[in-house]
Amino acid sequence: xxxxTIVITRFDPDRDxxxxxxxxxxxxxxxxxxxxxxxxxxxxxxxxxSHRWSCRMAVCGSCGMMVNGQPKLTCKxxxxxxxxxxxxxxxxxxxIVRDLVVDLDGFMDKFEAVKPWIIRAxxxxxxxxxxxxxxxxxxxxxxxxxxxxxxxxxxxxxCYSACPVxxxxxxxLGPAAIALGHRYNMDSRDEGKEERNEIFRGEGTVFSCSYxxxxxxxxxxxxxxxxxxxxxxxxxxxxxxxxxxxPRGGA
Amino acid sequence: xxxxRHDIVIVGGGGAGLRAAIAAAEADPSASIxxxxxxxxxRSHTVSAEGGAAAVARDDDSLELHGYDTVKGxxxxxxxxxxxxxxxxxxxxxxxxxxxxCPFSRNEDGTVATRAFGGxxxxxxxxxADKIGFHMLHTLFQHSMRFENIVRYDExxxxxxxxxxxxxxxVAALDIRTGEYSAILGRAVILTTGxxxxxxxxxxxxxxxxxxxxxxxxxxxxPLKDMEFVQYHPTGLPGTGILITEATRGEGGYLxxxxxxxxxxxxxxxxxxKAELGPRDMISRAIVQEIExxxxxxxxxxxxxxxxxxxxxxxxxxxxxxxxxxxxxTYVGVDPVTAPIPIRPVVHYMMxxxxxxxxxxxxxxxxxxxxxxxCVSINGANRLGSNSLTDCLVFGAAAARKAMxxxxxxxxxxxxxxxxxxxxxxxxxxxxxxxxxxxxxxSEIRRELNQVMEDSCGVYREQTSMQAGVIATAQLxxxxxxxxLEDRSKVFNTELITALELANxxxxxxxxxxxxxxxxxSRGAHTCKDFTTRNDQDFLYHTMTYHDPAGPxxxxxxxxxxxxxxxxxxx
Numbered sequence: 159x160x161x162x163t164i165v166i167t168r169f170d171p172d173r174d175x176x177x178x179x180x181x182x183x184x185x186x187x188x189x190x191x192x193x194x195x196x197x198x199x200x201x202x203x204x205x206x207x208s209h210r211w212s213c214r215m216a217v218c219g220s221c222g223m224m225v226n227g228q229p230k231l232t233c234k235x236x237x238x239x240x241x242x243x244x245x246x247x248x249x250x251x252x253x254i255v256r257d258l259v260v261d262l263d264g265f266m267d268k269f270e271a272v273k274p275w276i277i278r279a280x281x282x283x284x285x286x287x288x289x290x291x292x293x294x295x296x297x298x299x300x301x302x303x304x305x306x307x308x309x310x311x312x313x314x315x316x317c318y319s320a321c322p323v324x325x326x327x328x329x330x331l332g333p334a335a336i337a338l339g340h341r342y343n344m345d346s347r348d349e350g351k352e353e354r355n356e357i358f359r360g361e362g363t364v365f366s367c368s369y370x371x372x373x374x375x376x377x378x379x380x381x382x383x384x385x386x387x388x389x390x391x392x393x394x395x396x397x398x399x400x401x402x403x404x405p406r407g408g409a
Numbered sequence: 410x411x412x413x414r415h416d417i418v419i420v421g422g423g424g425a426g427l428r429a430a431i432a433a434a435e436a437d438p439s440a441s442i443x444x445x446x447x448x449x450x451x452r453s454h455t456v457s458a459e460g461g462a463a464a465v466a467r468d469d470d471s472l473e474l475h476g477y478d479t480v481k482g483x484x485x486x487x488x489x490x491x492x493x494x495x496x497x498x499x500x501x502x503x504x505x506x507x508x509x510x511c512p513f514s515r516n517e518d519g520t521v522a523t524r525a526f527g528g529x530x531x532x533x534x535x536x537x538a539d540k541i542g543f544h545m546l547h548t549l550f551q552h553s554m555r556f557e558n559i560v561r562y563d564e565x566x567x568x569x570x571x572x573x574x575x576x577x578x579x580v581a582a583l584d585i586r587t588g589e590y591s592a593i594l595g596r597a598v599i600l601t602t603g604x605x606x607x608x609x610x611x612x613x614x615x616x617x618x619x620x621x622x623x624x625x626x627x628x629x630x631x632p633l634k635d636m637e638f639v640q641y642h643p644t645g646l647p648g649t650g651i652l653i654t655e656a657t658r659g660e661g662g663y664l665x666x667x668x669x670x671x672x673x674x675x676x677x678x679x680x681x682x683k684a685e686l687g688p689r690d691m692i693s694r695a696i697v698q699e700i701e702x703x704x705x706x707x708x709x710x711x712x713x714x715x716x717x718x719x720x721x722x723x724x725x726x727x728x729x730x731x732x733x734x735x736x737x738x739t740y741v742g743v744d745p746v747t748a749p750i751p752i753r754p755v756v757h758y759m760m761x762x763x764x765x766x767x768x769x770x771x772x773x774x775x776x777x778x779x780x781x782x783x784c785v786s787i788n789g790a791n792r793l794g795s796n797s798l799t800d801c802l803v804f805g806a807a808a809a810r811k812a813m814x815x816x817x818x819x820x821x822x823x824x825x826x827x828x829x830x831x832x833x834x835x836x837x838x839x840x841x842x843x844x845x846x847x848x849x850x851x852s853e854i855r856r857e858l859n860q861v862m863e864d865s866c867g868v869y870r871e872q873t874s875m876q877a878g879v880i881a882t883a884q885l886x887x888x889x890x891x892x893x894l895e896d897r898s899k900v901f902n903t904e905l906i907t908a909l910e911l912a913n914x915x916x917x918x919x920x921x922x923x924x925x926x927x928x929x930x931s932r933g934a935h936t937c938k939d940f941t942t943r944n945d946q947d948f949l950y951h952t953m954t955y956h957d958p959a960g961p962x963x964x965x966x967x968x969x970x971x972x973x974x975x976x977x978x979x980x
Binding site: 170293 | 453505515617900902904
């Protein structure tokens with residue numbers, strides 16, 4: 159066990175004009191993650207600290223926070239990686255609701271804007287019956303691997319905290335949403351690429367990206383959203399160029 | 410106070426809730442579907458499921474075999490009409506999930522791949538590497554977004570069902586962000602809130618799994634069924650309880666004791682040639698017995714055995730079990746490519762829950778339940794791995810269709826009376842917020858509850874400890890009414906939510922302890938040291954617990970038998 163000083167950003171909109179810092183001394187067990195220290199504070203020292211968490215196994219995406227200035231999934235981040243003084247803040251580039259809790263409204267709107275579902279030209283049920291007696295689409299392992307990586311995003315939003323474009327341009331569609339749209343574009347079962355590419359060619363989307371690559375650096379799931387943005391950019395241009403030569407996107 | 414009106418109100422945004430919302434939205438595009446959850450849907454605990462979802466897919470398989478495996482796995486306590494319906498619907502539901510974009514792993518010919526799982530005769534578990542729950546949840550959530558008639562209430566905590574004129578007509582919900590109450594009214598309500606593993610100290614469950622829906626229904630007079638049956642998953646990481654999927658064994662992993670022996674092969678634990686692919690209840694007991702026989706290993710978080718994947722090779726582990734590798738490295742510092750993973754049995758799933766018929770209907774008109782919160786029951790005394798995700802889909806959809814039919818034929822109810830109920834509930838919770846005059850704080854009571862449940866209702870149970878559990882949980886119910894809270898803020902007051910959750914946990918725990926103490930036999934996951942065999946003569950029935958101010962009142966319900974006659978359960 160070792161004692162660490164944990165500094166937490168506190169903010170209650172009913173009382174505070176702006177966020178303030180509060181220090182706690184926490185007896186940390188070996189192998190603890192950053193989240194364990196925050197939970198200890200909540201349970202044993204100060205029950206008024208508010209934060210989100212659930213699965214504590216790096217898959218529900220709830221517990222993203224800034225740890226010493228870097229966006230981290232706190233259930234996956236070892237306390238041992240830090241010294242005896244750790245600053246924990248709410249995720250950057252999001253409005254604060256309270257303490258370590260940020261507002262997801264804008265993120266959810268962006269998420270939905272890329273139409274993250276399978277789009278088919280025909281009604282799905284009839285379509286699938288045509289394809290295969292078992293009611294499922296055929297998809298090869300190669301076709302699966304074309305999008306699989308981009309389907310691994312847990313929506314933890316660390317990439318939005320790291321993205322320099324989001325910081326300056328809060329309306330920017332952002333890494334996770336673009337990666338998600340691209341994920342469906344690359345899925346062999348999907349026929350909605352044209353619709354999404356039109357979205358991608360709009361203002362504040364793929365062409366706003368400045369290639370900083372910060373999103374992929376902080377991603378706890380190796381989704382590599384920067385690669386998705388780059389690929390999406392390329393596809394959107396190709397699609398547009400085809401449209402110049404052939405009517406209806408070259409279909 | 411906000412009052413909103415919908416046709417259907419769904420409480421819980423995980424696998425069952427999202428599937429129900431989609432089914433309802435498809436059934437009537439003009440209907441308004443409310444989806445209310447205390448977390449954003451993608452945070453729901455469905456996300457943590459790893460191994461796969463079961464449905465017949467191969468030519469060497471049949472619905473009959475899936476049915477028989479499930480009945481046998483349930484130790485003959487599953488209802489055979491519901492199981493028949495379940496296995497028939499399963500392939501259709503998983504095909505839909507595929508159509509909606511779930512990235513299932515594939516065979517070389519492009520068809521969906523299936524893997525072996527415990528207690529299943531052949532390969533019928535559809536998988537997406539080792540993250541099926543994550544992919545299923547995200548696929549359903551993303552697909553649900555295309556329906557404009559699904560109205561989400563994210564981060565709203567439902568603390569009361571509104572019952573008026575004999576029917577459930579909506580919910581009282583606390584908007585966590587503002588601290589204000591809303592009346593979310595509907596002609597029918599579907600509970601899809603999942604289980605309550607957090608009443609135990611060592612569980613795979615996320616912190617949100619506090620039995621909320623079970624407690625809501627129970628307080629509204631709906632019985633809970635078969636609450637004594639708690640599934641211990643054989644392979645959780647010591648310390649955290651993080652799930653290591655059964656797919657590790659489905660892919661060929663071994664369990665080994667401190668001598669390096671494959672004890673499921675070298676000793677007789679009733680699993681026969683299935684060995685590591687025996688059902689969860691039997692394997693969890695085998696591990697406990699190995700440890701008690703002195704063949705366990707010892708670490709900072711107690712005794713454990715080894716899950717050995719080293720012979721599978723790096724390539725297979727990376728392609729089939731990448732998440733397991735990530736979890737083992739991150740949380741116990743072990744790379745399963747080169748070293749065995751320490752594991753021990755861990756509370757995973759509640760077979761019991763809100764009593765429903767095979768289409769999700771409860772005894773309260775207008776109230777439905779599906780997924781882990783419900784007890785249909787297809788799982789009986791022991792659920793087979795990979796049946797639960799399919800269960801969420803099959804019964805989520807079925808409950809939604811029935812609820813939509815019901816909603817068409819019933820009035821909206823008396824809005825003024827419903828409003829009053831919500832105002833009363835808001836007043837009750839307002840008194841609780843920052844209530845500094847109370848006796849004990851949340852973490853103290855939760856710790857004690859956890860200890861009581863582990864001592865009384867573990868893998869092996871005894872009459873004396875179960876009776877002690879009954880008394881202790883009743884006392885805790887009294888003490889939880891006198892909590893001391895510190896946080897007086899309205900905005901995102903997680904202490905207040907935790908207090909409401911703790912009251913739910915204690916209520917659920919008490920029904921569990923009472924049900925367990927009454928069942929004087931060993932069946933499935935309920936293993937009594939005092940009554941070591943199954944007793945069909947006296948206990949082939951579902952245990953019912955009814956809410957009563959004095960404590961849970963017991964009842965019985967017949968098991969629906971059928972073509973499969975109870976026989977000795979041996980593999």
